[in-house]
Amino acid sequence: MASYSTNEFKAGLKVMLDNDPCAIIENEFVKPGKGQAFNRVKIRNLKTGRVIERTFKSGESLEGADVVEMDMQYLYNDGEFRHFMQPESFEQYQCDEKIVGDAAKWLKDQDMCTVMLWNDAPIGVTPANFVELTIVETDPGVRGDTSGGGGKPAKLETGAVVRVPLFVQTDEMIKVDTRTGEYISRVKE
Amino acid sequence: MQSAWQPTCSVAMLRLRARMLAKIRAFFLEKSVLEVETPLLSHTIGTDPNLAFFATDYDVPPRQQRLFLQTSPEFAMKRLLASGSGSIYQICKAFRNGESGRFHNPEFTLLEWYRVGFTLPQLMDEIAELIVSLFAEHNALTGVQRISYQAIFQHYTGLDALVFCYEDYCTYALTHQLPEAVSLCEHDHALWLDVLFSHKVQPYLGKNELCMVYGYPACQSSLARINADDARITDRVELFINGVELGNGFYELTDAIEQNQRFDNEIAQRQQNNLADVVKDERLIAALATGLPDCSGIAIGLDRLLMLLSKSASIDDVLSFSIDRA
Numbered sequence: 001m002a003s004y005s006t007n008e009f010k011a012g013l014k015v016m017l018d019n020d021p022c023a024i025i026e027n028e029f030v031k032p033g034k035g036q037a038f039n040r041v042k043i044r045n046l047k048t049g050r051v052i053e054r055t056f057k058s059g060e061s062l063e064g065a066d067v068v069e070m071d072m073q074y075l076y077n078d079g080e081f082r083h084f085m086q087p088e089s090f091e092q093y094q095c096d097e098k099i100v101g102d103a104a105k106w107l108k109d110q111d112m113c114t115v116m117l118w119n120d121a122p123i124g125v126t127p128a129n130f131v132e133l134t135i136v137e138t139d140p141g142v143r144g145d146t147s148g149g150g151g152k153p154a155k156l157e158t159g160a161v162v163r164v165p166l167f168v169q170t171d172e173m174i175k176v177d178t179r180t181g182e183y184i185s186r187v188k189e
Numbered sequence: 190m191q192s193a194w195q196p197t198c199s200v201a202m203l204r205l206r207a208r209m210l211a212k213i214r215a216f217f218l219e220k221s222v223l224e225v226e227t228p229l230l231s232h233t234i235g236t237d238p239n240l241a242f243f244a245t246d247y248d249v250p251p252r253q254q255r256l257f258l259q260t261s262p263e264f265a266m267k268r269l270l271a272s273g274s275g276s277i278y279q280i281c282k283a284f285r286n287g288e289s290g291r292f293h294n295p296e297f298t299l300l301e302w303y304r305v306g307f308t309l310p311q312l313m314d315e316i317a318e319l320i321v322s323l324f325a326e327h328n329a330l331t332g333v334q335r336i337s338y339q340a341i342f343q344h345y346t347g348l349d350a351l352v353f354c355y356e357d358y359c360t361y362a363l364t365h366q367l368p369e370a371v372s373l374c375e376h377d378h379a380l381w382l383d384v385l386f387s388h389k390v391q392p393y394l395g396k397n398e399l400c401m402v403y404g405y406p407a408c409q410s411s412l413a414r415i416n417a418d419d420a421r422i423t424d425r426v427e428l429f430i431n432g433v434e435l436g437n438g439f440y441e442l443t444d445a446i447e448q449n450q451r452f453d454n455e456i457a458q459r460q461q462n463n464l465a466d467v468v469k470d471e472r473l474i475a476a477l478a479t480g481l482p483d484c485s486g487i488a489i490g491l492d493r494l495l496m497l498l499s500k501s502a503s504i505d506d507v508l509s510f511s512i513d514r515a
C-alpha cells in the first residue's frame with residue numbers, strides 16, 4: 001500500500017494509525033513563524049468510530065489503509081451473523097452485530113446498503129440514506145388529522161421506532177431518512 | 190459555482206486591502222519612516238532550517254546563476270540600515286516553500302519596518318498604535334496586552350518555558366491530550382516549546398485584543414539579541430490576535446561575529462537534516478561588521494491582518510488568487 005505525506009492528507013483519505021484503519025476528517029497546517037511546521041489532524045478510527053486529534057511533523061507520512069466501500073445486498077440474519085452479498089461477484093460477507101452496529105435497525109432483507117471492507121474484511125455497515133419500511137405497530141390516529149403536527153411513535157418491521165404523523169397507520173409503508181431517523185412520507189404501493 | 194479563473198476573494202475585499210495599505214502608508218508618512226523596496230530575487234537566502242525557499246535559474250550565457258526568492262526582506266533592509274538609511278519600512282511579497290493551509294499561502298504580503306534607536310518596548314508602543322488604529326473602524330480591539338513568554342506559558346501549561354525539565358514536559362503532554370509530543374519532540378527543548386505553545390497557549394491569546402508576547406527563550410532567538418540582563422531570554426516579540434500569529438519582532442542583533450556564528454550553526458543543522466543547500470549572505474555579515482545602528486524591527490503578515498480585520502476564516506478569502514488559482 002502506498003504511503004501518504006501530511007501534505008496529501010485530505011478529508012476522506014484512509015490511512016493506518018496505531019494499527020487501525022482511519023479516515024482523515026480535517027488537516028490543519030500549523031507553523032510558528034520561526035519554528036517547526038506541524039499538521040494537526042482530526043482523524044476517525046473506522047473500527048471504533050472514535051474521532052481523535054493527532055499532531056504530526058509536516059512531511060511525516062502514514063501508510064495507506066486498504067479500505068473500500070462497496071454497495072451490497074443485505075441477505076439475512078442467521079442469529080449470530082448478518083450476511084451480505086456483492087451483487088456483481090455474488091461474493092458473500094458476514095458481519096457480527098458489533099460491526100453492523102446502529103445500521104441493524106434499518107436493514108431489511110434484500111435491501112441495498114454500503115459495507116466498508118478493510119483488507120477484504122467488513123468493518124462497518126451504512127444503510128441507504130432512504131429506506132422504505134412497513135409499520136408493524138402504532139396507535140390508531142384521529143381520523144381526518146392531516147396536519148402532521150404532534151405525531152406519534154411507530155415501530156417498523158426492522159425494529160426501528162420513528163415519529164410519524166397521526167394519520168399514518170399500522171401496515172402502511174413509509175419512507176425514512178436513516179441519517180436523521182426522520183419520517184419523510186407515506187409510500188403508495 | 191465559482192470557476193478557476195475567478196478570484197478567491199470578493200471585490201469588497203480588494204477594496205478593504207487597498208484601504209488597509211493606504212492607512213499603513215499614511216501612518217509611516219506621518220512618522221517620517223521612509224518607504225523602500227529591496228529585491229525579491231537575490232543571490233543568497235536566509236539559513237533558518239524551518240524556512241523552505243524557492244530557487245530559480247538566472248540565465249546569462251555562458252553563465253548560469255542560482256537565485257532565491259526571498260523568505261523575508263530582512264537582510265536587504267539591514268544592509269540599507271547599515272548604509273545610513275535611517276528608519277525604513279517596506280510592503281512586499283515574501284515566499285516560503287511548502288507553506289499552505291488556512292493561515293498560509295506560499296506567496297504572501299509582509300509589512301516590515303525598522304526603527305533606528307528604538308528599543309523593543311518602544312517598538313511595541315508603535316506596533317500597538319498602528320494595529321489599534323487599523324482595527325478602529327472595523328471591529329475595534331478591546332485592549333492591548335503585553336506579557337512575557339515565561340508568564341503566559343506558565344499560565345496555560347503550568348510549565349517553566351526557560352528551564353527544560355523533560356519529565357515535567359512529558360507528564361504534561363500525557364495528561365493533556367498531546368501524548369504524541371513525547372515521541373515527536375524527544376529531548377529537543379525548542380521543539381517542545383513549538384508544539385506546546387502552538388497547541389496549548391497560542392489559541393487562547395488576544396481575544397479581541399492585541400497580545401504581545403516578549404522575552405522568548407534563548408533557544409528561540411532567531412535574529413534577536415540575547416537580553417542584556419537575563420541570558421535565558423531573547424529580545425523578541427510576537428503578536429497575536431484571536432489566536433492568530435500576526436508578526437515577529439526583534440531588538441536586532443548587530444554583532445557580525447555572532448550573526449556569522451548563528452548562520453553557521455543553522456547551515457550545520459540544515460546539513461544534518463538533509464535540507465536544501467543555502468548560500469550564506471556574506472554581504473549582510475559585511476554590513477554588520479561595518480556597523481548596523483541600534484534598531485528594532487518587526488515583520489507583520491498583512492494577509493492575516495486582513496483576515497482578522499474582515500473576520501475571514503481562510504487566507505484564500507483575502508487573496509486575489511490563492512496558490513491553487515495563481
